[in-house]
Amino acid sequence: xxxxxxxxxxxxxxxxxxxxxxxxxxxxxxxxxxxxxxxxxxxxxxxxxxxxxxxxxxxxxxxxxxxxxxxxxxxxxxxxxxxxxxxxxxxxxxxxxxxxxxxxxxxxxxxxxxxxxxxxxxxxxxxxxxxxxxxxxxxxxxxxxxxxxxxxxxxxxxxxxxxxxxxxxxxxxxxxxxxxxxxxxxxxxxxxxxxxxxxxxxxxxxxxxxxxxxxxxxxxxxxxxxxxxxxxxxxxxxxxxxxxxxxxxxxxxxxxxxxxxxxxxxxxxxxxxxxxxxxxxxxxxxxxxxxxxxxxxxxxxxxxxxxxxxxxxxxxxx
Amino acid sequence: xxxxxxxxxxxxxxxxxxxxxxxxxxxxxxxxxxxxxxxxxxxxxxxxxxxxxxxxxxxxxxxxxxxxxxxxxxxxxxxxxxxxxxxxxxxxxxxxxxxxxxxxxxxxxxxxxxxxxxxxxxxxxxxxxxxxxxxxxxxxxxxxxxxxxxxxxxxxxxxxxxxxxxxxxxxxxxxxxxxxxxxxxxxxxxxxxxxxxxxxxxxxxxxxxxxxxxxxxxxxxxxxxxxxxxxxxxxxxxxxxxxxxxxxxxxxxxxxxxxxxxxxxxxxxxxxxxxxxxxxxxxxxxxxxxxxxxxxxxxxxxxxxxxxxxxxxxxxxxxxxxxxxxxxxxxxxxxxxxxxxxxxxxxxxxxxxxxxxxxxxxxxxxxxxxxxxxxxxxxxxxxxxxxxxxxxxxxxxxxxxxxxxxxxxxxxxxxxxxxxxxxxxxxxxxx
Numbered sequence: 001x002x003x004x005x006x007x008x009x010x011x012x013x014x015x016x017x018x019x020x021x022x023x024x025x026x027x028x029x030x031x032x033x034x035x036x037x038x039x040x041x042x043x044x045x046x047x048x049x050x051x052x053x054x055x056x057x058x059x060x061x062x063x064x065x066x067x068x069x070x071x072x073x074x075x076x077x078x079x080x081x082x083x084x085x086x087x088x089x090x091x092x093x094x095x096x097x098x099x100x101x102x103x104x105x106x107x108x109x110x111x112x113x114x115x116x117x118x119x120x121x122x123x124x125x126x127x128x129x130x131x132x133x134x135x136x137x138x139x140x141x142x143x144x145x146x147x148x149x150x151x152x153x154x155x156x157x158x159x160x161x162x163x164x165x166x167x168x169x170x171x172x173x174x175x176x177x178x179x180x181x182x183x184x185x186x187x188x189x190x191x192x193x194x195x196x197x198x199x200x201x202x203x204x205x206x207x208x209x210x211x212x213x214x215x216x217x218x219x220x221x222x223x224x225x226x227x228x229x230x231x232x233x234x235x236x237x238x239x240x241x242x243x244x245x246x247x248x249x250x251x252x253x254x255x256x257x258x259x260x261x262x263x264x265x266x267x268x269x270x271x272x273x274x275x276x277x278x279x280x281x282x283x284x285x286x287x288x289x290x291x292x293x294x295x296x297x298x299x300x301x302x303x304x305x306x307x308x309x310x311x312x313x314x315x316x317x318x
Numbered sequence: 319x320x321x322x323x324x325x326x327x328x329x330x331x332x333x334x335x336x337x338x339x340x341x342x343x344x345x346x347x348x349x350x351x352x353x354x355x356x357x358x359x360x361x362x363x364x365x366x367x368x369x370x371x372x373x374x375x376x377x378x379x380x381x382x383x384x385x386x387x388x389x390x391x392x393x394x395x396x397x398x399x400x401x402x403x404x405x406x407x408x409x410x411x412x413x414x415x416x417x418x419x420x421x422x423x424x425x426x427x428x429x430x431x432x433x434x435x436x437x438x439x440x441x442x443x444x445x446x447x448x449x450x451x452x453x454x455x456x457x458x459x460x461x462x463x464x465x466x467x468x469x470x471x472x473x474x475x476x477x478x479x480x481x482x483x484x485x486x487x488x489x490x491x492x493x494x495x496x497x498x499x500x501x502x503x504x505x506x507x508x509x510x511x512x513x514x515x516x517x518x519x520x521x522x523x524x525x526x527x528x529x530x531x532x533x534x535x536x537x538x539x540x541x542x543x544x545x546x547x548x549x550x551x552x553x554x555x556x557x558x559x560x561x562x563x564x565x566x567x568x569x570x571x572x573x574x575x576x577x578x579x580x581x582x583x584x585x586x587x588x589x590x591x592x593x594x595x596x597x598x599x600x601x602x603x604x605x606x607x608x609x610x611x612x613x614x615x616x617x618x619x620x621x622x623x624x625x626x627x628x629x630x631x632x633x634x635x636x637x638x639x640x641x642x643x644x645x646x647x648x649x650x651x652x653x654x655x656x657x658x659x660x661x662x663x664x665x666x667x668x669x670x671x672x673x674x675x676x677x678x679x680x681x682x683x684x685x686x687x688x689x690x691x692x693x694x695x696x697x698x699x700x701x702x703x704x705x706x707x708x709x710x711x712x713x714x715x716x717x718x719x720x721x722x723x724x725x726x727x728x729x730x731x732x733x734x735x736x737x738x739x740x741x742x743x744x745x746x747x748x749x
Contacts, residue, residue, distance in 0.1 A: 130588040133607035134510045198455040204590030206500035206598075208511055240509050242598075248503040253458050256501055259590075287588070290509055309505055 010225070011037040011075040011114075013057065013066075013105055014082030016044040018186045019120045019178075022218035023079060024050065030222070037073060039066065040082070057082050057101030058093060066108035077116040077225055080105050080161075083154065085188035091149055098153045099160075106164045109171070116172040118224040119161045123177045123234055123291040125154055128207065128283045135292035138177070138232040148280035150189075165230055174224045179236035179291060183214025184317040192276035194250040194315055200265070200277075201285060203256040206244050208288035212237040213306035213314055220302045233300050234291035238307040243285060249312035259286070483522065490519045498595040510579065510608070511597040520599070527559075528566050531694050532665060533749070538701035539571035542659055546613040547704065548651050549578070549620045550728050551661035552639055552736060553628025556672035556689035558586075560663050562599060564620050567699050579612050580620035585684055592683075609650050618659075621647045626684055630675065636667035637736050639729060648707070648724040652717075655710030660728050662735035665697030668746050696749035698739055702731045 010027055014020045015038035027033045028047040036049050041056040053069045055062050070078075082101050084094040102119075109117055126136045127143035144155040158175065165173040180190035190211075193199060212220075212235055220235040247254045257265065263282055269275035277285075296302040306314075493516055496502045504513040528534050542549065554560060561580030568578045581604035587593045588603075602608050604621070612619045622628055623643035631640065651658045669692050675685035705727050707720060714720045743749060 130584060131605070133605050133611075134602060135607075135611065137607075198452055198458070201500055202590075204498065204500050204594060206497070206502065206594050208507065208509070240507055240511075242500075242502065242504060242507055242511075242513075244501045245503040245505050245507070249505070253455060253462070254501050254503070255454065255458065256499055288511065292509075 007034040008032050008077070008225070009035050009037070009073065009075045010077050010079065011039060011070065012079040012081060013039045013055070013101075014080070014120075015050075015052075016040040016042045017081060017083065018085060018181070018188060019081040019083070019217070019221065020044065020079070021185070022181075022214055023081070023221045026218050026222040027225075030225075033225075035073070037069065037075060039069065057104060058096040062101070063104040063108050066105060067111055070108060070112040070114065074112070075114055077118060078105075078109055078114045079118045079120070079221065079224075081120045081221075083120060083157070087187060087192065095149065095153050099156045102157045102160050106160060110164070110168055114171065116174070116225075116227070117161075117164075118174045118176065118221070118227075119157070120221070121158050121161075121175050121177045122154060123179045123210065123236065123289065124151055124284070125158060125177065126289055126291065127151070128287040128289040130287055132287065132289065134288070135290055136234070137292050138234055138295055145281060145283055148278060150278065150281070169230075171230075172227060173230045174227045175232040176220055176224060176296075177232065177234050177291065178217055178220075179210035179212045179234070181214055181217045182211045182311040183217075183314045186214050189276055189278075189281070191315060194246060194252065194312065196276070197252055198255050199247045199250075199252045200262050201243060201247065201254045201256045202259045202262060202282070205259075205286050206242040207284070207286060208240045208290050209243050209246050209284075209308070210236040210240055210290055211246065211308040211311040212304065213311040216302075216304045216306055216311075219305075220296065220300070223300050223302050227300060229299075231295070231299060233296040233302070234293050235296055235302065236291055236293045236308075237304045237311050239309070240288075240290050241308045241312065246308075246312050249309055250315050486519075486522055487526075490523050493519050494595060497598045498591040500590075500594055502598065504598065507598070510600075510602045510612075512579075512600040513598040516598050517600060524562065524566055527692070528563065528570075531692070532563070532669060532697045534563060534567060534665075534697040534699060535749070536567045536571050536699045536701075539568065541701040541704055542568065542572055542575065542618055543657060543704055544575060544616070546616045546654070546656050547618050548609075548613070548647050548656060548658045549618050549661050549701075550642075550647050550658055550732065551620065551622055551663050552637065552732055553622035553624040554636065554663065555629060555666040555670035556687035557670045557692075558622070558629050558666075559670065559692075560622065560666045561601060561620055563666070563697065564661065564663065564699060565600065568618060576615060576617045578618040578620055580622075581609060583625040585626050589683055604646075606646065606650065610654065613650075613654050613656055620661075623647050629687075630672070630685065633667070633671045633673065636671075637664070637740060639733055639736075642725055642729055645721055645725040648721045648728065649715045651705075651724060652707040652710055652720055653712055653715040655707065657704035657706050658724065658728050659704050660702040660731035660735065662700045662702070662732050662739055663697065664699075664736070664739045664743065665695045665746075669693050669695040669697070693747075695746055698743075698749065700735050700739060702735055705731065 010033055012020050012023060012027075015024060017040070020038070020040070021044065024036065024038070024044060024047050027036050028049050033049065035051060036047070038044050038050050038052045039055045040052075041054065041058075043052050043054070044050065051073075055065045055069065080102065082097060082105070084097050106117075123136070125142040125144055126132070126140055127145050129143060132140075142155050142158060145151040161173060161175055165171075181188060182191055182194070216237055217235065220233075241249065244254050259282075262285075263279055266275065266277060266279035266282065270279055293302075293304070493502060497504070497513065497516055502513065502516065504515050506514040508514070549564065551560060551564060561582070565578045565580055568575060579600060579602050582593075582596055582601040583604050586596065587601065602612065609619055609621070623646065624640040625643055627640040631638070647658065670689050671693075672687050672689055674688040676688060678686040705724060707714070707724055709720055
């Protein structure tokens with residue numbers, strides 16, 4: 001990098017969301033990082049070097065807020081991690097935050113000419129399909145999961161990032177696609193599902209899942225700060241587990257149900273709104289979705305410290 | 319006299335041992351002659367079963383005298399003399415009775431006190447979470463606990479090596495069932511989906527089928543080159559066992575090569591139950607990406623280009639090759655520059671003849687095969703000379719002038735070997 005290694009200034013959108021919370025302490029502990037500009041609608045927990053700037057990405061004015069913040073304190077890298085995985089997520093709000101919010105962030109980044117953008121994403125976006133190869137490379141198309149808006153919004157985010165990357169080759173654009181992040185502190189659909197005592201599975205199916213320990217996920221985000229080139233990287237923990245093994249590893253019991261019955265049951269439960277697994281995501285219990293983490297290892301230097309088994313077991317820690 | 323007779327029988331033939339054991343099991347069920355001591359499950363389950371000796375008059379069953387004649391000795395003699403063969407024996411005659419009944423001959427031989435079975439939760443059991451809250455969870459948890467209890471009792475009851483083998487086979491089948499239901503919870507799974515633990519548990523059954531039941535003989539395994547090759551075989555059998563058997567053949571004959579994997583068409587791979595089980599046993603979904611990756615790992619990749627067409631053909635069309643798919647295997651060879659090894663497999667057609675097909679589209683299966691249990695046919699696997707593509711590279715792979723000759727050459731080689739092997743074969747069962 002052109003700038004001296006010592007005084008890195010980093011901005012983080014969604015600093016108060018799960019990915020941001022994993023990254024912030026690592027950045028704070030990194031001696032090369034001089035200051036961290038936390039951009040979020042809610043103030044994150046206090047860390048050294050962190051300056052908070054309230055920006056609500058769902059607001060139509062947020063682009064000028066962002067631009068002002070970034071012009072005032074130019075940064076070397078911006079992490080775009082404003083994705084809503086939370087329990088009380090409202091679909092229309094999430095759409096505004098993710099799809100419109102990304103548009104605003106990228107537009108501000110382009111105008112201020114931030115040298116590096118790191119965007120968080122998920123291997124979920126490949127979708128789970130019967131015609132997938134055993135290991136999905138980063139070049140595989142993002143089929144998503146058509147009935148699910150949750151996944152569809154995130155596919156749109158990636159499409160925008162890909163378009164940005166093409167238009168702005170001068171900006172290093174890194175996308176990290178995370179396998180389900182599991183750990184004691186994170187809260188996402190996978191952790192909410194696996195924290196149940198009794199977890200429905202599809203009878204006669206046992207798809208392969210991956211998992212990444214929250215500490216590994218934080219490390220991968222941190223490593224992206226050193227990326228010298230644009231690129232997309234799958235970030236997964238070591239190994240794969242059949243879903244039934246994830247269920248047992250999380251200390252729960254699998255309840256195998258015929259696919260049709262499970263689908264109707266979930267649709268019924270979804271209307272009451274509390275069940276963590278949406279019926280539209282059922283394909284992830286049907287087919288394996290395993291991403292190939294080789295590129296992250298070879299080019300980003302990311303090797304997971306934890307096996308998927310440990311990531312699942314970490315759900316039981318407090 | 320009776321003792322002498324049974325002693326004579328024991329070394330003479332396997333039959334003696336078998337008869338001895340079977341009769342003793344029967345006597346365990348109907349305690350008739352002499353003093354029958356049961357040292358297994360029933361005792362453990364009876365309260366105060368520390369030393370239970372149930373003696374009854376011999377008159378209750380007409381065969382009382384017969385039962386009395388059979389002592390433990392034939393069984394013991396058999397165990398000592400035929401120790402090396404014990405494995406195969408156990409598999410050959412599956413005995414559903416897990417408990418060995420001990421028949422003591424006369425009062426002078428005091429049987430050792432029967433142990434009280436302590437029920438302990440199996441050590442490999444997953445650590446239990448806090449007690450489930452919902453009633454369904456409670457029911458399942460209770461069921462799981464009682465299953466573990468039953469397993470603990472059963473494993474304590476098994477003491478003899480032969481029965482141990484039977485139990486092992488039962489366990490292997492049990493885990494296969496769990497796997498196909500999708501609740502195996504295996505933790506040693508590779509990215510392609512093979513469950514190393516399951517394959518290991520299943521190994522005694524695979525070995526028995528390979529060595530004793532199907533007596534697989536292999537010709538020309540030296541033709542498989544190192545560094546990756548595409549093995550193209552004729553597909554056959556209502557239940558396609560040819561993939562795993564071919565894999566095992568390579569493991570036996572060419573242990574220095576990396577483990578071979580076989581590719582399975584979508585229609586089977588994505589089937590519930592069967593597809594899940596196949597995947598955990600080592601099958602990989604047939605697609606160019608997977609094949610390339612396996613070849614990159616320098617593995618022999620087993621392909622059956624006929625696909626479902628090959629195994630869905632009626633018995634009268636046995637050993638007639640269907641169309642070799644769309645020649646994907648040849649394109650793979652051209653693109654990778656690796657050779658094709660044609661393979662002819664004889665025996666799989668008769669081992670699992672397809673008698674009829676039930677339409678089961680509604681289950682997501684192309685059809686349900688009507689077939690007898692596997693028949694003890696002799697298998698022969700023959701590997702042919704490797705066929706090298708005329709030129710290689712991504713460009714040539716789209717050139718029918720390069721691909722088609724390779725497809726035809728492979729077809730000719732497999733058909734030639736099949737004809738030769740069928741001509742040589744005298745008997746379907748003896749080879």
